[in-house]
Amino acid sequence: xxxxxxxxxxxxxxxxxxxxxxxxxxxxxxxxxxxxxxxxxxxxxxxxxxxxxxxxxxxxxxxxxxxxxxxxxxxxxxxxxxxxxxxxxxxxxxxxxxxxxxxxxxxxxxxxxxxxxxxxxxxxxxxxxxxxxxxxxxxxxxxxxxxxxxxxxxxxxxxxxxxxxxxxxxxxxxxxxxxxxxxxxxxxxxxxxxxxxxxxxxxxxxxxxxxxxxxxxxxxxxxxxxxxxxxxxxxxxxxxxxxxxxxxxxxxxxxxxxxxxxxxxxxxxxxxxxxxxxxxxxxxxxxxxxxxxxxxxxxxxxxxxxxxxxxxxxxxxxxxxxxxxxxxxxxxxxxxxxxxxxxxxxxxxxxxxxxxxxxxxxxxxxxxxxxxxxx
Amino acid sequence: xxxxxxxxxxxxxxxxxxxxxxxxxxxxxxxxxxxxxxxxxxxxxxxxxxxxxxxxxxxxxxxxxxxxxxxxxxxxxxxxxxxxxxxxxxxxxxxxxxxxxxxxxxxxxxxxxxxxxxxxxxxxxxxxxxxxxxxxxxxxxxxxxxxxxxxxxxxx
Numbered sequence: 001x002x003x004x005x006x007x008x009x010x011x012x013x014x015x016x017x018x019x020x021x022x023x024x025x026x027x028x029x030x031x032x033x034x035x036x037x038x039x040x041x042x043x044x045x046x047x048x049x050x051x052x053x054x055x056x057x058x059x060x061x062x063x064x065x066x067x068x069x070x071x072x073x074x075x076x077x078x079x080x081x082x083x084x085x086x087x088x089x090x091x092x093x094x095x096x097x098x099x100x101x102x103x104x105x106x107x108x109x110x111x112x113x114x115x116x117x118x119x120x121x122x123x124x125x126x127x128x129x130x131x132x133x134x135x136x137x138x139x140x141x142x143x144x145x146x147x148x149x150x151x152x153x154x155x156x157x158x159x160x161x162x163x164x165x166x167x168x169x170x171x172x173x174x175x176x177x178x179x180x181x182x183x184x185x186x187x188x189x190x191x192x193x194x195x196x197x198x199x200x201x202x203x204x205x206x207x208x209x210x211x212x213x214x215x216x217x218x219x220x221x222x223x224x225x226x227x228x229x230x231x232x233x234x235x236x237x238x239x240x241x242x243x244x245x246x247x248x249x250x251x252x253x254x255x256x257x258x259x260x261x262x263x264x265x266x267x268x269x270x271x272x273x274x275x276x277x278x279x280x281x282x283x284x285x286x287x288x289x290x291x292x293x294x295x296x297x298x299x300x301x302x303x304x305x306x307x308x309x310x311x312x313x314x315x316x317x318x319x320x321x322x323x324x325x326x327x328x329x330x331x332x333x334x335x336x337x338x339x340x341x342x343x344x345x346x347x348x349x350x351x352x353x354x355x356x357x358x359x360x361x362x363x364x365x366x367x368x369x370x371x372x373x374x375x
Numbered sequence: 376x377x378x379x380x381x382x383x384x385x386x387x388x389x390x391x392x393x394x395x396x397x398x399x400x401x402x403x404x405x406x407x408x409x410x411x412x413x414x415x416x417x418x419x420x421x422x423x424x425x426x427x428x429x430x431x432x433x434x435x436x437x438x439x440x441x442x443x444x445x446x447x448x449x450x451x452x453x454x455x456x457x458x459x460x461x462x463x464x465x466x467x468x469x470x471x472x473x474x475x476x477x478x479x480x481x482x483x484x485x486x487x488x489x490x491x492x493x494x495x496x497x498x499x500x501x502x503x504x505x506x507x508x509x510x511x512x513x514x515x516x517x518x519x520x521x522x523x524x525x526x527x528x529x530x531x
């Protein structure tokens with residue numbers, strides 16, 4: 001809905017600064033809005049407040065040490081971030097990852113997708129103005145998943161659990177039943193959200209036809225993940241370029257029609273159902289076996305003059321790692337392709353012509369993690 | 376209107392579910408076995424000296440360089456009429472808890488099982504008024520590992 005200002009009335013545009021420390025900017029993100037009345041005329045995003053030089057730090061650390069830094073680039077889906085990194089190293093080192101390790105990785109990555117999307121649902125609810133209720137509901141379900149991660153890896157957010165070649169240590173004995181337990185509460189949580197928001201008239205009035213982006217624009221801006229699929233482009237790297245064992249798993253890719261804020265919410269909610277479906281299939285295939293390849297060297301060294309780009313489907317879109325090796329135990333160059341940074345490019349296109357209050361929910365619907373944008 | 380009624384019904388239905396919150400500062404939940412707080416050095420009760428030989432393995436493997444280790448000849452080694460089998464032993468050991476990123480790599484590389492991640496609540500609740508108080512030296516690290524809580528855990 002594009003709103004025109006009243007004709008024949010002299011007005012002056014006003015600059016509003018939102019952020020970098022603002023509850024609705026999801027981190028240290030600053031945007032300068034040029035508003036005419038309540039309508040956004042221009043939007044300039046400012047990023048870089050959380051830049052820590054993770055890429056450069058990784059060049060001074062070997063492949064085991066680098067995993068810890070990857071956690072911190074995407075702190076809401078650390079398993080997915082670690083996965084891209086270790087997959088890039090494994091591909092260059094030509095390591096064969098044992099089957100059990102792969103299935104466990106898939107389960108953990110999908111669980112992480114669930115916890116990350118719960119985080120989105122809660123924070124998005126707050127943005128829309130349903131203060132409190134969905135946020136706390138989302139936290140309740142996310143807590144169950146994070147407790148499980150803590151039992152497995154020892155930490156609640158910075159897991160450092162994946163290693164080039166496999167996993168750092170074996171999962172606890174009651175892993176399968178604990179995952180099943182968590183899935184029960186997750187299903188209940190998704191049902192709660194469906195009842196709470198999906199058909200709520202106030203929520204619909206607030207989100208339908210807001211912040212529309214067309215499929216062509218979305219592709220041109222390099223968007224990926226649920227934000228792209230909401231515009232109707234069915235691109236999921238798990239389907240398009242299957243890694244691990246996603247080709248042996250049966251799942252659908254939910255796609256939106258309108259490309260508005262509501263579709264971006266709905267696509268994520270549907271994606272969570274698929275994640276639960278994937279985890280169930282993985283649990284059925286999980287078998288005993290080693291979690292690290294035999295004859296792993298004490299210090300992993302990569303061959304000389306090799307480079308690779310590995311991309312995986314993280315909860316926010318394509319999380320890619322470009323790794324250049326010139327021999328030795330450290331990457332010569334490491335580049336993180338962040339989904340959030342590309343998705344953020346669409347913010348201006350979505351927000352111009354909308355109300356100021358809608359600009360906030362549009363930002364929320366992109367679901368950015370600023371540590372991934374700035375790295 | 377129907378959607379809003381349904382939303383309210385969902386909210387109402389949570390009244391019959393049990394509470395999920397924990398009264399944190401007064402009540403602590405049980406930490407899982409693998410929980411990682413900060414690394415600490417372990418104390419060899421039988422010989423009355425640390426397990427650590429000061430071999431620098433953890434110092435070299437640390438991604439954030441939060442450790443500093445110094446080594447010395449063990450005064451209680453068998454050759455000095457002592458009862459220890461360790462020829463070398465740790466002289467000084469500093470860990471900067473403010474820098475540590477709790478990645479568990481130091482524990483993985485240790486050849487003597489001398490370092491471990493604290494998995495008790497006292498390891499998590501380490502707030503101080505001055506940042507320099509987070510740099511732990513050897514006596515402080517040892518005092519931690521000599522506490523009953525940690526000794527029980529090591530015995531397991």
